[in-house]
Amino acid sequence: MDDGVFISIEGLHKAFGDDQVLQGVDLSVHRGESMVVIGGSGSGKSVLIKHVVGLLLPDAGHIKVDGMVVAGLNRTELNELRQRMGMLFQYAALFDSMNVGENVAFALRQHTKMRDAEIKDRVEEVLAWVGLEGDEEKWPAELSGGMKKRVGLARAIALGPEIMLYDEPTTGLDPILADQIYDLIIDLNERLHVTSISITHDMVSAYKIADRIAMLYRGKIEEIGSPEEIQSSPNPVIQQFIHGRAEGPITGR
């Protein structure tokens, strides 16, 4: 792992109306690191990740990616930065007006000067990587949840991103499908040295794919550490969450 900080989030605040979702989040992700952010439903994990890719703008604080302040970029610079990132959405967010092949080819057509034959090869390559070779002609509506996620993953990596953002990569999948997705994520990190932030409330996936785990609680990072450190943390909030107990400080019981 390279020591350089690649993504740094400093003092991030975000509110929607009266709802203070993020209240000073500090988080640094190193180059090549797999960071997993855990937290309960509605704790603001998705909000956090959407700031990294500039889909939301902070009320206060800032996010730096590779030294650039995301909110300070103009449209062209932001689009250039976004081409270095891939994002897997919770429900895959495939374009339902396009078939699988066109979905995966989308960014390649938009942002590269690749010829049709090269694009076709690249689409075949990434689809094979997610185990969907030959499914180019299928439509998103025909796919199962797991297949959609894999197409979403193929689409996100088509441009060869340096940063991957995973929004609940395994939610709604059965354990075996979920495991396949973890393997793909781990493979991506190891082979391509991708820097990644995943958000999840699924502890199995967190332990499996994380170099470090950060827990988001009440709008701040409650604790951060390796999977082992998190598991052995004396913090009752962490212990309640990772063991999924109904009683404890989070629920106030």
Add this chain to the structure above:
Amino acid sequence: MIRLIAGLGRAVIDFGEDIGQVAILLFKAVASLLKPPYYFHMWFVQMLEVGNRSLPVVLVTALFSGMVFALQSWQGFERFGATEMTGTVVAIAITREMVPVLASLMVAGRAGSAMAAEIGTMVVTEQVDALRTMGTDPIEYLAVPRLIATSIMLPVVVMIGDMVGIYGGYLVVVKLMGGGEVTYWQRTWEFLMMSDVTSGLIKAAVFGLIIALFGCVRGFNTSGGAQGVGRATTGAVVGGSMGILISNFFLTKLLIG
């Protein structure tokens, strides 16, 4: 009673809000047209969509508007023995007012609602976010093609509608009421001016723009799942129709001079 007034007030406020957002979208769209990328294939796809969706309803609207208007005018002119003027009145009314406005209202219901539904669904399923994360501007990719398509295609379908409407008048006057065929066409062409047709087509282009603006604004502002998409669709039709009816007055004033 109070609820009724509150509802009315709410509708007025919503429409006012929409107008603001429509202006912002229009500004952004024009700004994005000044520099690449241009998604010409999307323009073309949307033009086909709009044409396909509007042509059938516009033809039916135009044909029956022409027929009804001819019937009414004939009855009116009969009172002072001027039925031979029916052709003239039908042609002027059809081209200046009836087809541009009625056809645009129909297209607001067909194409404007479809735009709000499509974009709204893309918003709630995060497809619009996905576009943005892939470095593609949703305004350029989704809104601009729709704005261009309706502004170009509406005058085209209105022009066809004009012809069909005048033909509808002919059917009523000549085939139903027994008016003279030669007189009908003579009176139509004698007094119909080019400016009658072009003013209607200019209106159609502006109405087309208004339909797409409301469709896109309501689509992009969709929140809250399937119900939200439903609200966006209704909002696009109501907003677009109000926009057409209100702007029609000012356009008419402007075009008459």
